[in-house]
Amino acid sequence: MQHSRIRRGALAAIAGVSIAALALAGCASERGDGGGDADATDAAVDGTFIFAASADPANLDPAFAQDGETFRVSRQIFEGLVGTEPGTADPAPLLAESWDSAEDGMSHTFTLKEGVTFHDGTDFTAEAVCYNFDRWYNWTGLAASEALSYYYGKLFRGYVETPDAAVYKSCTPDGDYSVTIELNQPFAGFIPALSLPAFAMQSPTALAEFDADGIGGSEEAPTLSEYGSGHPTGTGPYKFDEWAPGEQLKLSAYEDYWGDAGQIDEIIFRVIDDPTARRQALESGSIDGYDLVGPADTGALEEAGFTMVSRPPFTILYLAFNQAVPALQDIRVREALSYAVDKDALISQVLPEGTEKATQFMPDVVNGWNPDVTTYEYDPEKAKSLLAEAGYDESNPLTLEFNYPVDVSRPYMPDPEQIFTVLSSQLAEAGVVTNPVTDAWSPDYLDKITGTPNHGIHLLGWTGDYNDTDNFVGVFFGQPSAEWGFDNPELFAALSEARGVPNLEEQTALYEDINQMVAEFIPGVPLAHPAPTLAFAKRVESYPASPVNDEVFTDIVLTE
Incomplete structure (x- = not known):
């Protein structure tokens, strides 16, 4: 979700104009900035936020996913080394506070944020980073198929059984909070690619305990692992509570989150696959917002006073x-x-x-x-x-x-x-x-x-x-x-x-x-x-619209 190279400034300008025009820019603080001045108003705000999803997530393990509904959920639970600047597609520090890349692009050293824990209490360290990179590289069989590890296969090109094709070479901890990734071949988009939810950091403890790579079935109909169906464990502001497929998925605030907690302490993703039903649910007050507003509904909802947000077309x-x-x-x-x-x-x-x-x-x-x-x-x-x-x-x-x-x-x-x-x-x-x-x-x-x-x-x-x-x-x-x-x-x-x-x-x-x-x-x-549009209840003052959907709910600002 990152560098636009020659056209990066143009994209940022488009994103800024679109969001500002809807009075949505500037209200949300950058993730993890320790904001903290919302405490005085938070007590009066209903911290449960109900969002209507158009479908279930395909998998609670983002490394085995490629769809937007999975990634919308996973962005609340997981974080990567690299994030994006709010409202743009440009790379920004997240779990990595900074990085240095060799001139030839074949090695990258990351300085990691300290004091971060996964939701199961496991410390986030250089060893955890290498565990994740080595996990992806060592997939074989069904786990390494296009149907599952879509993004890793497309961007990193090869696995342990095809080392000549692989972009990834090795991961080496340099102490607890510095790590060096070496590549086998140049990949100019390596840093921005790491902002993808598929490359988020996951708890080594939980991955091992719940057999994250125990995928069954076939490429056409894979079955989820125990981890991917009920134990996703990241460092993000929200932790997984429960999932009733076809109905809803619940998350709650992670008490030991390293960054700004925001106003929302419970998220419910409710599955409503019909666009008309999603609109009616918003109008009735049973949900707080939804994405992918039907073109015919946009004008009527705006006229009725609902908060409308358009993403720049990306x-x-x-x-x-x-x-x-x-x-x-x-x-x-x-x-x-x-x-x-x-x-x-x-x-x-x-x-x-x-x-x-x-x-x-x-x-x-x-x-x-x-x-x-x-x-x-x-x-x-x-x-x-x-x-x-x-x-x-x-x-x-x-x-x-x-x-x-x-x-x-x-x-x-x-x-x-x-x-x-x-x-x-x-x-x-x-x-x-x-x-x-x-x-x-x-x-x-x-x-x-x-x-x-x-x-x-x-x-x-x-x-x-x-x-x-x-x-x-x-x-x-x-x-x-x-x-x-x-x-x-x-x-x-x-x-x-x-x-x-x-x-x-x-x-x-x-x-x-x-x-x-x-x-x-x-x-x-x-x-x-297409330019996607979201609609929200009137209590939603601001929503962190992103051209690449990097939208974390701690950045939502509520008025009541």
Whole structure:
């Protein structure tokens, strides 16, 4: 969730303007600053905060997760070495007070915060840091699969059984509160990547006691470990109490937290998968807030006096083409599908106000965005012509499975069924027959799409985790993936080279070329950059909106 390199200032400015315009900036103190002047008013404030989640977390162990609902919960329980500056995607100290990186980027020494404990009383030390890094690296089998250790595999590339591919080399304690991480290969985004919830520090004691890596099942349907289903143990301001899947999850304030406790001493995440039901729950006063407000609800809630918060668009919604499907291996088919999509109509019909049209698989505030990239403007007749060249016509139409999730809203995909309806209608105008295939979001849809080849064209997207180009195109296209189903060594090599280049100008040029390569290869259609909106009860004076969703509830300011 970090450095935007050349465009970092632009992103920070956008975030600041958006939040300030909603009277939300400046109220929340930086995490752990010891604020403390809220004591006089806290006694009059109801410290229970009920937030409506659109789905259950997939896993209480963030190292085995990739979804926003899991990470929203895990950010309250866990902390990483690196955090983000409030309201931006830029890296900031968290459990590491500072760090020094070698000029070649191959080693990084962290000075750790002292006096921090995990929720089970275990001390946070350099040994605990190395335990976590070594845990990730030593995963094998199902634990090392794309369906589970998604982020580690995408960013650190290899495990103990594939050391030649691995970015990570070793972790060495330098006393109790200093630790050095050595890398096998350069990774320019290493520091900002550590702000990801997947790389949060977890208690070595609890990980061992509750068999955190005891994952069962299969890639398509993994089962949680005892730790991941009921014993998450971090250093964050809130500790885990209980979880009733499909209903709610409870957290309470950790009494020995090292930082500012804030006003909220109990959090209840209540699962309400329907956007209309979430709105009604807010209106009735049974919840304090929710994310992913439906575009049609925003104006009415604002008019009624609810506190509305918009995040800057740091998302990408895309229609992906799985090239494990033979028809999608034909570049003419992928090009035809691109011309068949009317992005402007999609945005105006079903996406929230403030959504920006996408030309590539990352927002324009990210380094390497290419203003001259090849685009495929809506042209259904051209789509028909290309399909005819590929051998498809009215008597032999192109027929594809179209996968999308149900009973969920995501920041980049507020209403999947509405999006599917619009896109399938547009494709039909070009002569494409789509057969809908639906699955519940977590774990079924994500596991199927990212962990198996058993899907067709499909809806998915991304909320940027930190401001680095590799976090977008590198994660999507940096290596073979079950989601996209293609092997493109030239593209993989270009992305591998770019992620290790320390010179900013050189790296920018490389990523601009890569975005053009992606546009010509057409792995899918980048559709839009939606601007997610949250709604809160009137008692919520301020909410720490973050473009990368780094939102910890100790920073919420309540008035009653």
